[in-house]
Amino acid sequence: MIDLRSDTVTQPTPEMRSAIANATVGDDVMGEDPTVNALEEYVAELLGKEAAVYMPSGTMTNQIALRIHTEPGDEVILESEAHIYYYEGGAPAALSGVMCRLVKGDRGIFTAKDLSAVTRPTDVHFPRTRLVCVENTHNRGGGKIFPLEEIGAIAHFCQSQGLKLHMDGARLWNACIATGISPAAYAKPFDTVSVCFSKGLGAPVGSALAGSVEQMQRARRFRKMLGGGMRQAGMMAAGALYALKHHQERLQEDHDQAKILAQGLSEIPGIVVNPADVQTNIVVFQTPDRAAPELEARLLEEAGVAVFAVGAHSLRAVTSLMVSPEQIQQAVSKIAAVLS
Numbered sequence: 001m002i003d004l005r006s007d008t009v010t011q012p013t014p015e016m017r018s019a020i021a022n023a024t025v026g027d028d029v030m031g032e033d034p035t036v037n038a039l040e041e042y043v044a045e046l047l048g049k050e051a052a053v054y055m056p057s058g059t060m061t062n063q064i065a066l067r068i069h070t071e072p073g074d075e076v077i078l079e080s081e082a083h084i085y086y087y088e089g090g091a092p093a094a095l096s097g098v099m100c101r102l103v104k105g106d107r108g109i110f111t112a113k114d115l116s117a118v119t120r121p122t123d124v125h126f127p128r129t130r131l132v133c134v135e136n137t138h139n140r141g142g143g144k145i146f147p148l149e150e151i152g153a154i155a156h157f158c159q160s161q162g163l164k165l166h167m168d169g170a171r172l173w174n175a176c177i178a179t180g181i182s183p184a185a186y187a188k189p190f191d192t193v194s195v196c197f198s199k200g201l202g203a204p205v206g207s208a209l210a211g212s213v214e215q216m217q218r219a220r221r222f223r224k225m226l227g228g229g230m231r232q233a234g235m236m237a238a239g240a241l242y243a244l245k246h247h248q249e250r251l252q253e254d255h256d257q258a259k260i261l262a263q264g265l266s267e268i269p270g271i272v273v274n275p276a277d278v279q280t281n282i283v284v285f286q287t288p289d290r291a292a293p294e295l296e297a298r299l300l301e302e303a304g305v306a307v308f309a310v311g312a313h314s315l316r317a318v319t320s321l322m323v324s325p326e327q328i329q330q331a332v333s334k335i336a337a338v339l340s
């Protein structure tokens with residue numbers, strides 16, 4: 001099978017497995033796991049924040065960010081297709097009791113002007129707006145990079161309104177490799193930043209939330225409350241540390257393969273995709289004449305190519321270290337054969 005469903009399917013390399021096997025561990029809930037501590041310090045340093053907390057998933061880091069910045073009844077502003085809103089099981093309502101107000105972006109990217117259009121004055125009739133979230137790169141936006149300049153304008157607006165700003169940076173590493181902008185430069189305008197190690201970086205488990213010492217103490221409390229306090233978590237943190245040190249640069253290969261894939265797909269009759277839209281490792285393509293869920297099933301059954309339907313007529317293919325350049329070429333021919 002050629003697995004283009006997600007970069008979450010990446011498996012640890014032999015070298016990463018060896019780093020995991022040799023990890024020094026302790027009880028992390030007691031703050032005694034040296035590998036987790038090293039990972040948290042390294043992530044905080046990379047993102048230019050005071051502290052970071054290792055957690056089991058990107059969903060947990062995002063949802064704990066919402067929880068630490070808000071109280072029940074508050075409002076969070078998100079892009080209309082943000083992962084936090086679209087794919088996290090209704091957690092903003094269930095875990096933080098917040099209202100979500102949506103801003104329609106262009107493939108996930110919105111502007112400070114869009115934000116100001118939905119921000120309401122302080123009034124007893126309205127919920128208290130407390131937090132704005134930005135997703136970089138944007139998953140449902142096809143891996144689109146949030147321009148740093150626009151982030152600056154959004155942050156400026158948030159400061160003027162007393163709003164907190166959180167980044168879902170599950171794929172921030174991809175944005176950094178694609179633009180040459182450092183993680184710290186991207187993270188600077190944000191109060192909190194969530195990053196994942198288990199996507200393109202290829203670590204088996206985990207994400208981190210970074211912010212101020214005070215915010216991270218609060219985050220640690222909610223992590224415990226939600227059952228995310230792990231004991232000898234250094235076994236997993238070792239994979240994340242290895243990935244950060246050895247797998248960041250190689251993300252460019254995934255981006256190059258995604259471009260090649262998009263180019264190939266664009267030449268298949270019945271598929272609509274603009275290769276110029278592909279900035280990182282996600283390719284979202286349209287099939288105007290075919291239902292995407294049915295096509296997803298046929299591609300798997302008839303061609304052994306796994307992709308995800310992400311809309312009625314749109315599908316997603318993601319490149320990662322699990323897919324070789326040869327497989328990308330094969331995927332294009334196999335998809336063309338199914339559509340012919």
Ligand code: TLP
Nearest residue numbers: 006008057058059060083087139168170
């Ligand atoms: N995204 C997954 C699915 O949930 C859709 C994927 O295959 O892309 N933020 C963003 C932007 C994400 O894309 C994801 C995972 C998460 C957060 C959540 O991470 P996990 O899966 O670790 O909870």
